[in-house]
Amino acid sequence: MKNNFEILAKFLEKFGDEVEGHEFAELTPELKAKLQQFARGDLPAAEQGELIQRLSQNPEWVSRLAAEVKSLRAGSPKK
Amino acid sequence: MMHPAEQTLTPERAQVDRCLQGDAAALAALREKHHASLINILRARGASESETDELLADLWGDCVARNDEQPCLLEKFSGKCSLQGWLATVATRRWIDLKRRQQRRGENHAPRPGDEEHEPLERLPAAATATADDALVNLLRDSLQAAFASCPPADLLMLRLVYLHGLSQREIMQMWSWSESKVSRKLTSAMEHIAEQTLQCLKQHDAWLDLTWQDFVDLCETNQVGFL
Numbered sequence: 001m002k003n004n005f006e007i008l009a010k011f012l013e014k015f016g017d018e019v020e021g022h023e024f025a026e027l028t029p030e031l032k033a034k035l036q037q038f039a040r041g042d043l044p045a046a047e048q049g050e051l052i053q054r055l056s057q058n059p060e061w062v063s064r065l066a067a068e069v070k071s072l073r074a075g076s077p078k079k
Numbered sequence: 080m081m082h083p084a085e086q087t088l089t090p091e092r093a094q095v096d097r098c099l100q101g102d103a104a105a106l107a108a109l110r111e112k113h114h115a116s117l118i119n120i121l122r123a124r125g126a127s128e129s130e131t132d133e134l135l136a137d138l139w140g141d142c143v144a145r146n147d148e149q150p151c152l153l154e155k156f157s158g159k160c161s162l163q164g165w166l167a168t169v170a171t172r173r174w175i176d177l178k179r180r181q182q183r184r185g186e187n188h189a190p191r192p193g194d195e196e197h198e199p200l201e202r203l204p205a206a207a208t209a210t211a212d213d214a215l216v217n218l219l220r221d222s223l224q225a226a227f228a229s230c231p232p233a234d235l236l237m238l239r240l241v242y243l244h245g246l247s248q249r250e251i252m253q254m255w256s257w258s259e260s261k262v263s264r265k266l267t268s269a270m271e272h273i274a275e276q277t278l279q280c281l282k283q284h285d286a287w288l289d290l291t292w293q294d295f296v297d298l299c300e301t302n303q304v305g306f307l
Contacts, residue, residue: 004296005242005270008223011299015220041253048233048255056232059239066244069254 025058035061039068092158099153101144110139113163120167125289126174134173138166159304168301172215178287179214218284219299226276234269241266 002010027035034051037043043051055061070076097105114135121131141152156165227235237255240246248266252259274292281288281295290298 002300003242005238005273007296007300007303008273009239009243011303012220012223012227014303015216016224017220038254041256045256052232052236055236062236062239063244066240066246069240069246069250 025061027061027064031061032064035065036068039065039072089158091162095153095156095158095162098142099144099151106139106142106144109142109162113166114139116163117166117170121170121174123289124171124174124294125287130174130177134170134177138170138173155306157305157307160301164297164301165305168215168298168305171298172213175214175218175285175288178285215298216302218281218288219295219302222277222280222284222295223273223299225280226273229276230269230272234265234272237262237265238269 031051031054034043034047038048038051055065094105094109098109117135117138118131121134122128126134138152141149144151152169156162230238237251240251241248248259248262251257251262255262257265274295277295278290278292281290
């Protein structure tokens with residue numbers, strides 16, 4: 001069963017203003033390192049704000065962050 | 080005995096198919112089952128008694144299978160949501176379209192639903208499908224986008240990670256170095272903020288519309304999956 005947030009997010013994905021023409025920004029090695037730090041819980045609070053701001057402008061990176069967190073789960077294949 | 084083709088269908092979908100094949104008894108049963116609920120839903124959302132009566136008379140009329148060029152309304156039902164939710168969405172969309180027309184012209188010259196003679200163009204199937212251009216979708220989208228925009232980016236990120244990407248609250252807790260109860264409270268308050276801001280924005284835009292948060296979520300879901 002879908003949760004409410006998923007329903008709302010999918011609705012905006014289908015009908016929102018940004019459904020088309022969104023340009024995917026490249027994830028630089030520096031940003032990738034920050035995502036990994038954040039995923040491990042090692043990113044200083046002072047740096048979290050800037051990274052989160054960039055993630056909000058590039059929502060496609062959120063799945064990369066989620067993947068980094070999942071890779072840390074016990075039993076996940078080593079990267 | 081059930082027709083073999085119906086065995087893989089839900090009973091609701093099978094009943095809709097019988098209506099589409101011109102089975103008047105199936106359509107009468109459908110109306111019997113859903114009419115009273117639809118009245119309650121439209122009235123609760125702010126439609127007047129006369130608006131409700133006329134909208135539903137039109138809606139059921141459009142559910143009759145026809146041989147002419149106007150397709151039966153039920154052809155647009157995808158079967159991916161409840162029929163009642165879908166009918167309620169169609170009726171709500173038609174009512175919002177009606178209110179929009181009334182606003183544009185002034186209450187004194189508002190056309191009545193079914194006033195085909197004077198407004199034939201408004202009888203075209205604008206209310207039969209969900210598109211990014213229809214009034215209900217615009218209303219839901221604009222309100223929701225405003226609410227998301229007012230949500231702090233960190234809260235929105237947390238909601239995305241948990242509810243779209245399946246991270247656990249424990250994992251979020253480790254990322255932010257928070258307690259699990261703080262994460263839980265943050266997720267709850269962020270959703271409450273979105274709900275509150277969305278409904279406030281709706282009310283600012285259309286004071287006559289009375290939607291609960293669950294109504295809003297249901298309409299989003301039905302518009303997303305319910306229409307072919």
